[in-house]
Amino acid sequence: MHHANHYYGHSSVLARYCGLEGDDPPRVHGYLQHGWNIGDGLAADHEFVPGTPVLLWSERTRRRAWSLGRRRTTVVGSPWAYLVRQDQDPDPGVRRDGTIWYPFHGWEGQHVVGDHDGLIDEIRATEPGPVTVCLYWQEFRSARLRRRYERAGFRVICHGYRGGWWENLDPQFLHRQLAELRRHRRVASNRLCSAVFYGALAGCEPAVYGDPMHLERENMTFGGTERIRRQWPELHGAAVDVPAAYEVAVAELGADRLLPPDELRTILGWENAR
Amino acid sequence: MRLLGDEMLCWSDLDGEHGPGPVRGAVLQPLPAAAYGRTLVAGPHDPALTDRISTGDLSLLIRGVADGEALAARYPEAAVHCGSLGRFRPAERFDTIVALDGLERLGSAEGAELGWGRTLDLLLDLLRPGGLLLLGVENFLGLHRLITLPPAVTDSDFAPPAEDDPTRPAGLSRVRERLGLPVARVYSAYPSPQAPTALLDTARLSREDQAAALARACATVDDVLMDPRRIAAVAARHGAAAELAPAWILTTQDIAVPFSLPEVVEHRPHAVRELIIERDRLAQELAEARAKHLWYEQMLVNRETALKRARLAATTPGQALLGGARAAKRVLRRVRPRG
Numbered sequence: 001m002h003h004a005n006h007y008y009g010h011s012s013v014l015a016r017y018c019g020l021e022g023d024d025p026p027r028v029h030g031y032l033q034h035g036w037n038i039g040d041g042l043a044a045d046h047e048f049v050p051g052t053p054v055l056l057w058s059e060r061t062r063r064r065a066w067s068l069g070r071r072r073t074t075v076v077g078s079p080w081a082y083l084v085r086q087d088q089d090p091d092p093g094v095r096r097d098g099t100i101w102y103p104f105h106g107w108e109g110q111h112v113v114g115d116h117d118g119l120i121d122e123i124r125a126t127e128p129g130p131v132t133v134c135l136y137w138q139e140f141r142s143a144r145l146r147r148r149y150e151r152a153g154f155r156v157i158c159h160g161y162r163g164g165w166w167e168n169l170d171p172q173f174l175h176r177q178l179a180e181l182r183r184h185r186r187v188a189s190n191r192l193c194s195a196v197f198y199g200a201l202a203g204c205e206p207a208v209y210g211d212p213m214h215l216e217r218e219n220m221t222f223g224g225t226e227r228i229r230r231q232w233p234e235l236h237g238a239a240v241d242v243p244a245a246y247e248v249a250v251a252e253l254g255a256d257r258l259l260p261p262d263e264l265r266t267i268l269g270w271e272n273a274r
Numbered sequence: 275m276r277l278l279g280d281e282m283l284c285w286s287d288l289d290g291e292h293g294p295g296p297v298r299g300a301v302l303q304p305l306p307a308a309a310y311g312r313t314l315v316a317g318p319h320d321p322a323l324t325d326r327i328s329t330g331d332l333s334l335l336i337r338g339v340a341d342g343e344a345l346a347a348r349y350p351e352a353a354v355h356c357g358s359l360g361r362f363r364p365a366e367r368f369d370t371i372v373a374l375d376g377l378e379r380l381g382s383a384e385g386a387e388l389g390w391g392r393t394l395d396l397l398l399d400l401l402r403p404g405g406l407l408l409l410g411v412e413n414f415l416g417l418h419r420l421i422t423l424p425p426a427v428t429d430s431d432f433a434p435p436a437e438d439d440p441t442r443p444a445g446l447s448r449v450r451e452r453l454g455l456p457v458a459r460v461y462s463a464y465p466s467p468q469a470p471t472a473l474l475d476t477a478r479l480s481r482e483d484q485a486a487a488l489a490r491a492c493a494t495v496d497d498v499l500m501d502p503r504r505i506a507a508v509a510a511r512h513g514a515a516a517e518l519a520p521a522w523i524l525t526t527q528d529i530a531v532p533f534s535l536p537e538v539v540e541h542r543p544h545a546v547r548e549l550i551i552e553r554d555r556l557a558q559e560l561a562e563a564r565a566k567h568l569w570y571e572q573m574l575v576n577r578e579t580a581l582k583r584a585r586l587a588a589t590t591p592g593q594a595l596l597g598g599a600r601a602a603k604r605v606l607r608r609v610r611p612r613g
Binding site: 060062063064066067068069071221222223227230231 | 277279280282283284285292383384387427429430431432433
């Protein structure tokens with residue numbers, strides 16, 4: 001229904017979990033939360049029809065969404081949590097190495113203003129092993145930015161297009177991300193974001209440090225980075241309490257609230273899909 | 275104002291837009307006036323009640339950021355803490371804790387759902403031994419629930435229903451037991467937990483006084499299944515005013531709230547019987563309006579048909595047709611004279 005349901009291949013991941021073909025998932029009857037969110041689970045700038053069922057990742061987000069006036073809220077868990085459950089680690093014993101670093105990025109509509117060099121120095125000073133830097137597609141396209149990170153000695157990758165308005169859809173995005181995360185020992189960023197939670201759930205040691213940077217026209221309704229740091233202290237720092245951080249990641253990704261395939265099909269409106 | 279964590283942005287309990295509004299009412303004022311020493315007001319209270327606290331050492335715990343800012347502006351000498359009770363770790367315990375709103379709004383949407391029992395334990399940990407606790411507890415068997423329609427669901431209802439909370443003691447004797455502290459007085463609050471107009475110490479008041487007070491207090495209850503004044507007065511005469519109270523206020527020290535009759539209010543509650551009568555009347559009106567509409571519609575159709583026929587007659591082919599028909603009629607009359 002809403003084009004954001006297909007971001008990062010979310011709908012495909014859910015379709016596979018429900019036993020359907022993943023490449024052309026049926027329409028989702030509702031709006032599926034597409035990123036870790038400190039608001040009501042929906043993107044502040046997206047338009048959608050009032051009364052749309054809202055499908056959220058975590059109980060906490062649902063409580064917040066209700067308090068903000070949303071009534072048709074259901075906790076389904078995050079597509080990432082379904083993926084991690086379905087795709088068991090093929091080589092759990094393989095030694096993970098190094099850190100995968102996600103520099104905070106803007107998106108197509110807002111740009112990040114900040115000092116990449118300062119960040120690079122801090123990464124080099126903090127990370128003991130090899131570092132892979134994963135850039136958002138918009139920044140990956142900038143050869144200049146890629147070279148800056150490469151010159152610092154980092155391996156620079158991108159997981160692919162997020163997809164938007166039914167273009168550039170990439171059902172394999174999260175699969176690639178999962179494979180990369182499972183190769184690394186640590187996952188880090190300069191802001192607490194979905195990728196850090198994803199990595200924690202996939203068995204990485206999470207870390208959030210460095211200049212959080214400044215986003216153009218950032219929406220401060222829910223307190224911004226200052227509030228995130230205050231509300232989720234377990235995930236902040238160059239080295240965190242890993243079990244505590246893992247528990248927070250489980251809660252925020254709804255990994256403890258995953259639904260059986262039949263129930264998920266009913267909620268997504270996929271009962272009649274083959 | 276200090277942000278504790280679990281504070282709710284875009285939220286206010288005091289403005290009444292997201293829920294029933296803060297606990298309020300002139301009848302409650304003697305209670306916070308009895309506060310002494312280091313005092314904590316926990317949860318949303320009408321500032322008119324907080325104003326009555328005269329100690330110099332005042333702390334306020336509230337979960338909405340907008341409310342915290344408003345309270346900090348109104349009480350610049352007080353320590354305002356914004357967030358959930360679970361995140362509140364003051365350096366010292368309190369001599370007095372004012373929690374007339376109850377325990378439900380001490381948690382926030384951001385934090386974990388602690389449940390009534392755990393919340394009570396956390397609050398009691400903040401009270402000095404022998405200190406004064408003023409605690410409001412809603413009674414789910416209260417008159418306000420038995421005879422009114424269920425209230426509309428609000429933004430405040432993000433937690434599972436409080437009646438289903440297994441850690442919450444049901445009934446006054448179980449509440450007293452769970453509290454674990456000596457309870458000096460229990461006041462029965464009518465007609466609602468958030469805005470009482472009568473506070474009855476049923477152990478000390480005569481049944482007649484109770485009945486009189488309740489008859490007035492319940493006059494303002496709306497959307498009822500039956501007249502609340504009668505049933506409240508009957509409850510009082512049967513000695514059941516405490517069992518059916520919408521809320522209880524428990525005090526751990528002997529605070530006397532002088533008995534007063536609520537003001538007389540001219541108000542006709544909307545009873546369900548009246549709503550049914552009104553609905554039937556509207557249904558009747560609607561049926562009549564529909565019948566009229568159909569009649570007018572039919573009339574218009576008839577007029578339109580007549581108009582069409584008249585227009586047709588005015589045109590040449592029409593005239594010829596009609597003219598021919600008339601001519602044929604004349605011929606027929608000559609052939610067969612009328613007789």
